[in-house]
Amino acid sequence: MTNKTDYPVQLIQPDGRRVLDREHTALIADIGPEQLRALYADLVITRRIDTEATALQRQGQLGLWAPMLGQEAAQVGSAYALRPDDYVFCSYREHAVAYCRGVHPTEITRMWRGVAHSCWDPHAVNMTNPNIIVGSQGLHATGYAYAAHLDGTEIATIAYFGDGASSQGDLAEALGFAASWSAPVVFFCQNNHWAISSPVRIQSATPIARRAYGYGIPGVQVDGNDVLAVLAVTRQAAARARTGGGPSFIEALTYRMGPHTTADDPTRYRSAAETEEWARRDPIARMRKLLERESLWDETFERQVGARADEVADQVRTATIDMPDPAPTQLFDHVYATPHPLITQERSEYAAYLAGDPDEATARPEGVPT
Amino acid sequence: MITTFAAALNAGLRRAMDDDPKVVLMGEDIGRLGGVFRVTDTLQKDFGDNRVIDTPLAESGIVGTAFGMALRGYRPVCEIQFDGFVYPAFDQIVSHVAKIHYRTQGKVLAPITIRIPFGGGIGSVEHHSESPEVYFAHTAGLRVVTPSNPADAYSMIRQAIMLDDPVIFFEPKRRYWDKAEVDFDAEALPLDRARVCVSGADATIVAYGGTVASAITAAKIAAEEGHSVEVIDLRSLSPIDFDTIEASVTKTGRLIVTHEAPVFAGLGAEIAARITERCFYYLEAPVLRVGGFDIPYPPAKLEKHHLPDPDRILAAVDRSLAA
Ligand SMILES: Cc1ncc(C[n+]2csc(CCOP(=O)(O)OP(=O)(O)O)c2C)c(N)n1
Numbered sequence: 116m117t118n119k120t121d122y123p124v125q126l127i128q129p130d131g132r133r134v135l136d137r138e139h140t141a142l143i144a145d146i147g148p149e150q151l152r153a154l155y156a157d158l159v160i161t162r163r164i165d166t167e168a169t170a171l172q173r174q175g176q177l178g179l180w181a182p183m184l185g186q187e188a189a190q191v192g193s194a195y196a197l198r199p200d201d202y203v204f205c206s207y208r209e210h211a212v213a214y215c216r217g218v219h220p221t222e223i224t225r226m227w228r229g230v231a232h233s234c235w236d237p238h239a240v241n242m243t244n245p246n247i248i249v250g251s252q253g254l255h256a257t258g259y260a261y262a263a264h265l266d267g268t269e270i271a272t273i274a275y276f277g278d279g280a281s282s283q284g285d286l287a288e289a290l291g292f293a294a295s296w297s298a299p300v301v302f303f304c305q306n307n308h309w310a311i312s313s314p315v316r317i318q319s320a321t322p323i324a325r326r327a328y329g330y331g332i333p334g335v336q337v338d339g340n341d342v343l344a345v346l347a348v349t350r351q352a353a354a355r356a357r358t359g360g361g362p363s364f365i366e367a368l369t370y371r372m373g374p375h376t377t378a379d380d381p382t383r384y385r386s387a388a389e390t391e392e393w394a395r396r397d398p399i400a401r402m403r404k405l406l407e408r409e410s411l412w413d414e415t416f417e418r419q420v421g422a423r424a425d426e427v428a429d430q431v432r433t434a435t436i437d438m439p440d441p442a443p444t445q446l447f448d449h450v451y452a453t454p455h456p457l458i459t460q461e462r463s464e465y466a467a468y469l470a471g472d473p474d475e476a477t478a479r480p481e482g483v484p485t
Numbered sequence: 486m487i488t489t490f491a492a493a494l495n496a497g498l499r500r501a502m503d504d505d506p507k508v509v510l511m512g513e514d515i516g517r518l519g520g521v522f523r524v525t526d527t528l529q530k531d532f533g534d535n536r537v538i539d540t541p542l543a544e545s546g547i548v549g550t551a552f553g554m555a556l557r558g559y560r561p562v563c564e565i566q567f568d569g570f571v572y573p574a575f576d577q578i579v580s581h582v583a584k585i586h587y588r589t590q591g592k593v594l595a596p597i598t599i600r601i602p603f604g605g606g607i608g609s610v611e612h613h614s615e616s617p618e619v620y621f622a623h624t625a626g627l628r629v630v631t632p633s634n635p636a637d638a639y640s641m642i643r644q645a646i647m648l649d650d651p652v653i654f655f656e657p658k659r660r661y662w663d664k665a666e667v668d669f670d671a672e673a674l675p676l677d678r679a680r681v682c683v684s685g686a687d688a689t690i691v692a693y694g695g696t697v698a699s700a701i702t703a704a705k706i707a708a709e710e711g712h713s714v715e716v717i718d719l720r721s722l723s724p725i726d727f728d729t730i731e732a733s734v735t736k737t738g739r740l741i742v743t744h745e746a747p748v749f750a751g752l753g754a755e756i757a758a759r760i761t762e763r764c765f766y767y768l769e770a771p772v773l774r775v776g777g778f779d780i781p782y783p784p785a786k787l788e789k790h791h792l793p794d795p796d797r798i799l800a801a802v803d804r805s806l807a808a
Pocket residue numbers: 208247248249276277278279280281307309310311371375513542544566570573
């Protein structure tokens with residue numbers, strides 16, 4: 116991979132025609148009709164998961180949701196480049212990556228409903244849970260990648276983060292460590308142009324991918340709304356990691372079509388004209404045009420995809436609504452891996468308090484010497 | 486004027502900026518958006534983007550550059566978007582901001598105010614509901630304060646900005662939408678003074694930030710049950726106004742301290758120890774603490790159990806009265 120930011124890598128033009136780019140087309144030479152259709156189906160299904168979750172939040176079933184509307188190609192394309200034994204470090208918006216990693220649709224909303232801090236078992240799908248402290252996962256991924264290398268395991272580790280996160284010191288330190296260790300890690304920046312209300316120019320005066328060069332890490336900009344281009348560059352970076360080539364940096368240019376989270380009001384800081392311009396670059400529409408051109412699209416297929424999306428959305432909805440509130444004493448579960456006297460005491464005192472047993476509750480109140 | 490807590494802060498910031506051109510605000514999303522809680526709403530429009538600065542997304546960067554600006558005579562007011570995001574800035578705060586005056590034997594000032602929405606009760610996701618006040622109260626060189634109502638919000642933010650020492654200014658986020666009468670011309674209580682907000686004779690409750698309202702509710706319920714409970718709003722967490730607490734406890738003989746933060750090694754422990762020293766012969770019962778459990782802040786659906794509510798505070802009042 117060479118440093119490349121002058122022209123972002125693109126393999127599908129907005130009208131659905133292929134781009135003549137031999138280097139990157141070669142990386143997806145095996146993607147035949149069935150895979151093209153599968154990619155399209157996953158773009159549609161993951162969008163449906165996202166709109167369903169957004170609706171669930173509006174209906175009060177979720178406390179919050181971070182919509183990924185518009186970022187489907189960046190997420191699905193990169194996730195398709197990974198093997199099950201690769202490891203993914205994510206932030207809080209990678210719902211489509213999670214779906215592609217095999218996270219069951221019924222697990223995606225758990226944290227957002229507020230019944231737990233996690234959604235799924237990370238080691239079951241080799242993908243961490245939503246990371247809310249922005250940028251910190253860049254270091255975690257670098258450490259994981261280095262450990263995998265020490266173990267002699269030939270896998271790629273990938274860290275997803277946003278354009279805003281690229282300003283954090285942790286990310287700068289991660290690039291430094293990764294370069295120093297030649298760690299097999301892929302930094303995947305989804306530049307969706309906004310960090311809440313801050314446009315990307317507040318974070319960086321150069322294309323973000325170019326920052327990687329200064330660390331000696333190759334960087335590439337890719338059209339993040341082009342699922343094939345994202346797949347190609349991520350395959351290249353992951354292969355590089357697995358074969359001892361060290362770290363890489365990908366900047367996927369995409370756009371957050373919705374609010375930052377369901378608590379945000381984007382009309383306060385950005386224009387409708389800008390959003391409309393990006394709506395014309397919609398990743399799903401583009402893929403559909405490619406399928407149409409290559410005679411892979413018909414209404415039966417569309418109906419099948421729609422039915423599958425409805426089914427998945429229904430799983431998300433039903434599972435979310437059915438998630439019971441946790442029992443109060445779960446407060447004290449898993450604070451430590453080993454028994455801890457203070458927690459043990461607080462658990463039993465609080466259980467007694469809830470049970471309204473005054474003797475038990477006053478047995479040894481906090482602060483009273485025994 | 487009837488004003489929300491957030492609007493009172495906004496008015497205080499506006500007044501401080503009017504009064505001193507060296508006051509600058511800096512933080513994530515504070516400009517056009519007016520901050521995620523709208524505390525800085527319209528300020529960038531009125532003062533320009535050199536005085537209300539939308540920073541890159543980096544807390545260490547915000548506080549570190551504010552420190553540099555302070556060395557040049559500015560009075561930066563930093564906004565940390567949520568409590569759980571202050572930790573990347575921790576080194577800048579405790580190693581540099583807090584210590585520069587001491588290190589330079591008084592030659593350099595760091596009049597920086599660091600505003601942090603803190604505490605829970607808004608049903609948010611992880612890292613959005615923490616009570617990190619003790620980390621800062623434990624650090625010499627920092628002042629730590631928290632208003633609990635709109636009037637204090639207005640006066641305390643101005644006092645904090647004018648102070649020549651760095652101030653960690655905690656804003657109880659579940660109170661942002663509380664409304665109250667604010668007299669913008671009233672004389673303010675000194676920044677480091679606690680306030681008796683309910684007077685009583687049988688027991689004293691000390692609270693601060695988000696738990697003050699719960700303590701006042703508890704005192705009202707206690708009054709219906711025939712117990713006269715005094716409530717003190719601490720306001721300043723470092724230094725602590727022990728004189729006001731001592732005066733109350735010498736009268737009531739009983740003390741309950743409540744806060745959202747975990748009880749272990751919390752501010753309640755400090756208050757219990759000092760008041761035991763100062764009021765040993767007046768105390769009729771051990772000082773009790775009612776606080777968050779010693780766990781990470783729990784998921785939203787469980788926070789009502791973790792936060793000390795009037796019932797849990799009352800249970801402690803009853804225990805104290807029974808002793
Ligand atoms: C350390 C830290 N500071 C602040 C925040 C609050 N916050 C959450 S998301 C966000 C913007 C992130 O923007 P970006 O990295 O571009 O990712 P995006 O949300 O656009 O996907 C901010 C400021 C946070 N979560 N963590």
